Amino acid sequence: MIICIGAGPGDIGYLPQRSAGLIRDADVIAGFDAVVNVVRPLIPARAEVVLMGYKDQVAQLEHVARLHHAGKRCVVVFMGDIHFSGFQYLERVERACGHPVETMPGLSSAQVLASRARVCFDETTFITFHRRGDLTPFKRHLVHVLEDQRNAIVIPCPWDAARSFMPCHIAAYLLENGISPAQPTEVWENLTRGEAEWHGTLAECADKTFSDMSIMLIRTLQPMASQIEPAEAA
Template identity: 80%
Template sequence: MIVCIGAGPGDTGYLTQRGAQLIREADVVAGFDAVLDVVRALIPAGATVINMNYRDQVAQLDNVALEHHAGKRCAVVLMGDIHFSGFQYLERVERACGHPVESLPGISSAQILASRARVCFDETTFITFHRRGDLAPFKRHLVHVLQDGRNAIVIPCPWDEARSFMPWHIAAYLMEQGISPDHPTEVWENLTRGEAEWHGTLAECAGHRCSDMSIMLVRTLAPMASQIEPAP
């Protein structure tokens, strides 16, 4: 068995019961250090723990694959929901194993933000820049989302300074593309712990600095009216 598990946005209270069960039953538990710290209490005492980071993830996933092919029960744990911002990692796991692997969705920070900010996903588009490769198509998509009158939930790119696309970069880019500076904008940090919650305009966001553990909401200028039946 090998399964990729979405562990929620940094709090075991948002880990699914099935995910917790699979971690408790695993012979091998693998993941980035910060993610393993979240689920540490669930890892069996006799399990092999394979820690990794951005630089050594490919080599360490090869080690996970060796354990899997040796018949071990392997759980690879990712933050959030695999299919929201961890899909490239899932691809790396499958490349190491040589075949498709099972994945178990988790709760993402985007879902938590939608709940806290009271926005509907039918009227909102989620975009993540927390990925490797060319960000240009995703940047253009974000512009089109706002031009279409939808809300945008955005996970920034926090890597090296040359590549970073943090909320202040995103705000500046959007205004350069002709998006109104008046869009109501929110930045939430360490969402499940409620450490920081910033509200302002897109123009003000261009001057707001925040940590890597951030998620951004840019609201439409023309919210859709409710379509439920009129009150009696």
């Protein structure tokens, strides 16, 4: 067996019970250091732990695949939910194994943010820049989302300086592409782990620096009116 699980937004209390059970029963637990550390209290002493980073992930996943094909029960842990920002990592797992693998979703920081900020996904678009490859299509999509008067929940790209697309860069890009500087903007850091929040405008955000553990909410200038039935007169 090999299964990929979403470990939630950082606090182990947000880990689904089914995922916790899979970790406790596993022979092998694999993932990036920070993610494995979230679930470490659940890892059995007998289990082999395979840690990896961006540079050695391919080689380490090939090692996990060999253990899987040898009959070991393997769990690969992802931060948040696999299908929000981890899909490229999932592709690497499946490439190493040579076949599709089972996935177990988790709670993402985007879902936690929607709860904290009281926005609904019916009126909100989620976009992640936490990915390899060309970000241009996703940047254009974000502009169109805001032009269409929808909220946007955005995960920045925190990698090397040459490629980073953090909240200040996102704000500057949107301003350059005609989005109003008055657009209400929030940046939340370390959700579920010592949270901090910043509220301002898109123009103000362009001058702010935030940590790698950040997620943005850019609110529409024209919120949708409630569509529930009118309250009855007293």
